[in-house]
Structures are given as C-alpha cells and as structure tokens.
Amino acid sequence: MSDNCYANELVPAIAKVFKIVDETPDIKTFFVSLPDGTKPFTPQPGQLGMVSLLHIGEAMFSVTAQGETHLEFAIKKCGLLTDALHEIKPGQMIGVRGPYGNGFPIERCLGKDLLFIGGGIGLAPVRSLITYCLGQRDDFGTLDIIYGARSIADLCFKEDLFSNWPRHERTKVHVTVDQGDPDCSCHIGFVPAFLEKINPDPQDKMVILCGPPIMIKFCLEVLTKIGYQDEQIITTLEMRMKCGIGKCGRCNIGSKFVCLDGPVFSMADLKNLPGEF
Amino acid sequence: MHILAKANLIEAIERLVKEFKVLVPMQYDGVSRFSVWGSHGMQAFNASNTLLPPKDSLFPRTETLYAYQVANQEITGVTVRDQAEHQIIFGIRPCDMQSIHCLDDVFLTKGYADSYYHSKREKLLTVCIGCTKSEPTCFCESMGINPAGHSGADIQMNDLGSGYRVVAQSQSGQEIVEKWKDLLSQGQEEVVAASCTLKVDMNGVPEMLATLFEHSLWQEVSRKCIGCGTCTYLCPTCHCFDMDIQNQGNQGTRFRCWDSCMFSDYSRMAGGHDPRPSKSERLRNRFLHKLQFFSERYGKSLCVGCGRCLIKCPVHVDITLLIDQVRKEAAHV
Numbered sequence: 001m002s003d004n005c006y007a008n009e010l011v012p013a014i015a016k017v018f019k020i021v022d023e024t025p026d027i028k029t030f031f032v033s034l035p036d037g038t039k040p041f042t043p044q045p046g047q048l049g050m051v052s053l054l055h056i057g058e059a060m061f062s063v064t065a066q067g068e069t070h071l072e073f074a075i076k077k078c079g080l081l082t083d084a085l086h087e088i089k090p091g092q093m094i095g096v097r098g099p100y101g102n103g104f105p106i107e108r109c110l111g112k113d114l115l116f117i118g119g120g121i122g123l124a125p126v127r128s129l130i131t132y133c134l135g136q137r138d139d140f141g142t143l144d145i146i147y148g149a150r151s152i153a154d155l156c157f158k159e160d161l162f163s164n165w166p167r168h169e170r171t172k173v174h175v176t177v178d179q180g181d182p183d184c185s186c187h188i189g190f191v192p193a194f195l196e197k198i199n200p201d202p203q204d205k206m207v208i209l210c211g212p213p214i215m216i217k218f219c220l221e222v223l224t225k226i227g228y229q230d231e232q233i234i235t236t237l238e239m240r241m242k243c244g245i246g247k248c249g250r251c252n253i254g255s256k257f258v259c260l261d262g263p264v265f266s267m268a269d270l271k272n273l274p275g276e277f
Numbered sequence: 278m279h280i281l282a283k284a285n286l287i288e289a290i291e292r293l294v295k296e297f298k299v300l301v302p303m304q305y306d307g308v309s310r311f312s313v314w315g316s317h318g319m320q321a322f323n324a325s326n327t328l329l330p331p332k333d334s335l336f337p338r339t340e341t342l343y344a345y346q347v348a349n350q351e352i353t354g355v356t357v358r359d360q361a362e363h364q365i366i367f368g369i370r371p372c373d374m375q376s377i378h379c380l381d382d383v384f385l386t387k388g389y390a391d392s393y394y395h396s397k398r399e400k401l402l403t404v405c406i407g408c409t410k411s412e413p414t415c416f417c418e419s420m421g422i423n424p425a426g427h428s429g430a431d432i433q434m435n436d437l438g439s440g441y442r443v444v445a446q447s448q449s450g451q452e453i454v455e456k457w458k459d460l461l462s463q464g465q466e467e468v469v470a471a472s473c474t475l476k477v478d479m480n481g482v483p484e485m486l487a488t489l490f491e492h493s494l495w496q497e498v499s500r501k502c503i504g505c506g507t508c509t510y511l512c513p514t515c516h517c518f519d520m521d522i523q524n525q526g527n528q529g530t531r532f533r534c535w536d537s538c539m540f541s542d543y544s545r546m547a548g549g550h551d552p553r554p555s556k557s558e559r560l561r562n563r564f565l566h567k568l569q570f571f572s573e574r575y576g577k578s579l580c581v582g583c584g585r586c587l588i589k590c591p592v593h594v595d596i597t598l599l600i601d602q603v604r605k606e607a608a609h610v
Contacts, residue, residue, distance in 0.1 A: 007357040008392040010520070010533075011343050014352050054345045054352055054531070055524050059547065079547025093352040213550070240546045242520045245389035248536070249517030250544050252566070253552075255573035260387060274490050276552040276562070 119211025
C-alpha cells in the first residue's frame with residue numbers, strides 16, 4: 001500500500017469497485033482497487049476495513065479476501081449503507097480506509113489442526129484465514145470447515161465451498177443448511193447440532209468460530225462438551241464503529257476496543273471481559 | 278516570585294491577543310464558559326470552574342473532517358479540513374487541566390494520533406489558575422488533583438488577593454512570562470488553596486467495580502436516569518463522537534460531533550443488535566468507563582471531580598453517591 005493514499009486516519013482513500021459478485025440474495029462481494037490499479041492496503045487475515053459511500057455513510061467490514069492488486073469485502077444488506085452498496089454497479093467510486101484491528105493470531109495456529117466454524121455472513125472474516133492457510137498449506141495440519149446457512153441459496157462463497165477448498169489436501173468442507181429439500185446434497189440442520197455430529201477431536205486443534213450470536217452461544221456449549229478449552233477457541237466480533245482508531249468510544253467491551261484490540265478474541269480473553277457484545 | 282497585579286491582568290491578556298486566540302472564562306446569559314477575549318459577557322476569573330468545560334477548544338462540538346464532491350459514480354474531490362490556530366486557555370482550573378491530560382491519552386496514544394486533535398493540541402497553551410474556594414460540588418482532591426494547581430499547565434497562576442503569583446512551567450510558558458516582564462513585580466506571599474468539602478474515597482474503587490458488573494445497583498441507579506446526555510456534554514473528559522455527513526446537492530462534508538453513550542442508538546448496530554440495549558447497561562458503561570475501564574487502559578481516572586454532572590443532572594444521579602454505594606456493596610460481595 002502507498003501510505004500516502006490517506007490524508008489522515010479518518011479520511012478514506014478513493015477506490016473503485018471493479019467487480020461485484022452476487023453470493024446470495026442478500027450478500028454481495030465487492031472487489032476494490034485504487035484508481036491506479038493498486039491495492040488500497042494489505043491486511044492480515046481477520047483485519048478490518050472501513051468502507052464508505054461518501055454521500056451515504058461509512059461502516060466497518062472484515063476484508064474477506066485480497067489479491068495482488070485488490071481487496072474483497074463480502075457485505076450483507078442490512079442497513080442504510082449496505083442497502084445503498086447493494087444498489088451500486090461496477091465502476092462506482094467508494095471510500096476505503098484501513099487496515100484496522102489485530103487479525104487472527106496466525107502464530108498460535110501454526111502446526112495445528114484447524115477447525116473453522118461459520119454461519120451465514122460469519123464465513124466472510126473466517127475466509128481470509130482459510131485462504132491464508134491454504135496458501136501456506138504445509139504450515140498447518142488438517143483443515144475442517146463447518147459452514148451453515150439458512151438455505152442452499154443463502155450459502156456464501158459456493159465456489160470455494162464446493163470446488164476450490166475441498167480440492168486441497170487434508171482439507172474437508174462440511175456444509176449444512178437450516179432448511180432444504182430432503183434431496184439436496186447438503187446436510188440439513190443447525191450448525192451446533194451438525195458440529196456435535198461431526199464431533200471433531202480437540203487434540204492439537206484451534207477453532208475459529210464466527211456467526212450469529214445465537215449460533216456462537218450453542219457452538220460454544222457443544223465445543224465445551226466435546227472437550228475444547230477456552231484458549232483453543234478464537235472468534236471475531238462486530239460492533240458499531242465510527243472512527244476505527246480507538247477514539248470515538250462506542251465499540252468498547254470493558255477496557256478493550258474492538259477496533260484496536262479486536263476484532264479477534266479468544267474465548268479465554270472474552271471470559272475476562274464484560275459480556276457486552 | 279513573580280506577581281501580576283490584578284490591575285495589570287487586562288494588559289497582560291491584551292499582549293497575547295495578537296498572537297493567540299485567547300479564551301477566558303466568561304459568563305453570559307447565565308452560562309459560564311471559555312469565550313474569546315473581548316466577546317460579549319462578563320469575565321469570570323473569580324468564579325470557580327465554568328459550567329461548560331473547555332474541551333471544545335481541542336475537540337469542537339462539531340468539526341468538519343473533509344469535504345467531498347460526488348457525481349454519478351465518481352468522486353471528484355476530497356478536501357481535508359484541518360485548521361488549527363494558536364490558542365491560550367487563560368484561567369483553566371486544575372480539574373479541567375487534568376481533563377486535557379485524559380483527552381491527550383485518548384486522542385494521541387495507543388498507536389493512532391488523531392490529527393485534528395493533535396494539530397490543535399500542539400498550538401494550545403494553558404494558563405491555570407489555582408482554586409481559592411471550592412464549590413459544594415467540587416471533589417477534585419478525591420480524584421488525586423491538587424486544587425492549588427496543575428503541573429501540566431504552561432503557566433500556573435495563583436490568586437493572592439490583590440494579584441496573581443505567576444510561575445512558568447514550560448518553555449512556551451516562559452516565553453509568555455517574558456512578554457509580561459514590565460507588568461510583574463517580585464514578592465513573597467503565601468498561596469492559599471481551596472480544600473474540597475465534598476470527599477469520596479477512591480481507594481480500590483476500580484477493583485471493586487470489577488466485582489460488581491452484574492450487581493443490581495446499576496438497575497437501581499439507572500431507574501431515574503432519563504438518558505438526556507447532559508452529564509456527557511458537560512463532562513470535561515467525555516470524548517465519544519459520532520461521524521456523519523451533510524449533503525448539499527453533489528457535494529457534502531463529513532463531520533464529527535459530540536455523541537453520548539447515554540443515547541439509545543449509540544451502540545446499536547445495523548440489523549438491530551445492541552450490546553447495551555437498556556439504560557442500566559448504558560449508565561453502567563458510562564460510570565465504569567470513568568472509574569474502572571479508563572484506569573485499566575490509561576492508568577488514570579476519567580473522572581476529575583469537577584462536579585458539573587452533579588450540578589446539572591436533572592434527576593440527581595450523583596457519581597459521588599455512586600462511589601459511596603460501590604464501596605458499601607463491595608464490602609458485601
């Protein structure tokens with residue numbers, strides 16, 4: 001990244017959305033480059049970027065993927081800015097600033113088997129780490145990806161789930177949907193129950209968990225039952241943010257700020273903080 | 278020691294206005310605040326701290342961050358607005374001086390310096406006047422602040438009756454004192470400082486609060502809170518801000534403005550989830566931020582004992598009574 005693409009930390013760089021992929025009826029992935037064809041910044045897996053339509057608003061999203069010259073944001077339509085983002089066409093100029101936050105603790109995952117658990121749009125941040133691990137495949141043990149969505153149509157990143165990821169060695173993708181045609185090729189049922197059925201061995205494993213709060217809650221119960229320790233479980237949180245640099249106040253959990261000290265926390269970290277997230 | 282006779286105070290200030298925007302405590306229409314020297318109102322050097330804190334000189338109520346032009350899919354220009362002028366806050370009290378140190382921690386540390394704050398802070402000089410009387414709502418001493426003065430001010434002044442003792446505490450302060458050379462006399466007089474009648478015992482309070490997160494006291498205290506946000510707007514250390522936009526046709530500005538953690542949409546996310554959905558969580562977060570979280574993060578209290586929230590809370594939520602209650606409840610945990 002060219003450091004001078006920002007005037008200061010609160011001013012976005014102007015970038016171009018050059019491609020938009022419809023993932024599900026309410027999730028699109030936006031491919032973003034600077035006008036000179038370079039990447040706005042180079043985030044670590046799990047780091048965040050602030051995306052804006054200057055005349056509408058600004059919000060924080062995880063960077064779901066990146067290439068040599070671009071960033072990808074998978075964004076669910078659920079508010080003022082995201083509704084407007086879902087209306088834009090390729091060629092639209094947007095604002096982008098970042099990267100923010102800590103990202104996933106890759107050093108703690110090295111050499112371990114990894115279990116990724118995602119629900120709905122919760123796969124977006126997790127995907128950045130999955131892609132990283134697949135790129136450095138020898139540094140990690142087995143990769144198991146458990147992913148669930150409401151229906152087949154609501155599954156994000158279908159090409160990755162059904163084609164790209166399973167092709168890699170020692171990598172398994174387990175997909176479930178809440179509801180579906182009994183003939184469909186996926187498992188039917190909620191993620192926590194599916195997790196219990198798969199019953200992944202906690203030995204030498206790290207879990208990366210992200211999804212709706214209710215899914216996280218029940219998955220944690222299952223993981224504890226199977227024998228996982230809090231230190232083995234990593235999650236990434238979302239909070240309302242305005243500045244992204246730990247000044248505006250609103251994303252605090254106790255004395256931590258999700259924008260700076262997060263968004264990635266281990267369950268052991270979170271147990272030492274107030275449950276306000 | 279240098280003494281500035283009160284008869285020379287106006288001249289001393291007048292000598293600064295060419296180079297600085299001089300802010301002095303003024304009373305106008307029943308409200309005291311720091312206003313530009315010469316603006317309408319009554320000078321209030323003899324009153325205790327102003328009702329409105331001086332934080333807006335560093336962190337304005339609303340502040341334009343940048344302007345933009347948008348046309349169809351294009352963004353044709355982004356212009357950063359960051360203008361700072363040389364300012365002096367003349368007559369700041371020790372509690373408010375400490376509040377600037379708290380704001381410095383927020384805006385200038387932890388990996389990011391906020392450039393809008395930074396540019397103003399670099400051009401700010403402070404002249405602190407020690408307090409000779411305390412209001413019934415003053416409790417700065419309990420928060421570890423000396424009513425006689427603050428070492429962080431560029432110049433420390435103390436009211437001796439007919440004049441002020443003047444001590445430069447920084448290089449920039451020394452330069453100002455040089456300008457006053459012919460206005461100053463030498464003398465030896467005892468500095469008399471106020472002593473707060475309102476006292477709280479802060480010893481161990483952050484640790485106690487850590488054990489009371491789920492306590493029913495937050496429900497109790499918040500029952501009468503109406504979520505008006507007055508406490509946060511008058512608080513010299515409250516620094517939360519919102520960032521929003523104002524559009525006019527193809528162009529607009531992005532600005533930030535003071536926000537309040539007491540407001541219901543403060544932490545509500547798109548999609549409706551709110552980690553602090555009711556008054557009791559919001560009030561708890563505010564008090565814990567003042568008394569526990571900030572000291573965990575920055576090693577100092579975010580309450581400076583200025584007493585403004587005690588004076589103006591319409592339903593008399595009182596942080597000193599809350600601290601007393603915390604001590605009482607913690608003894609029972």
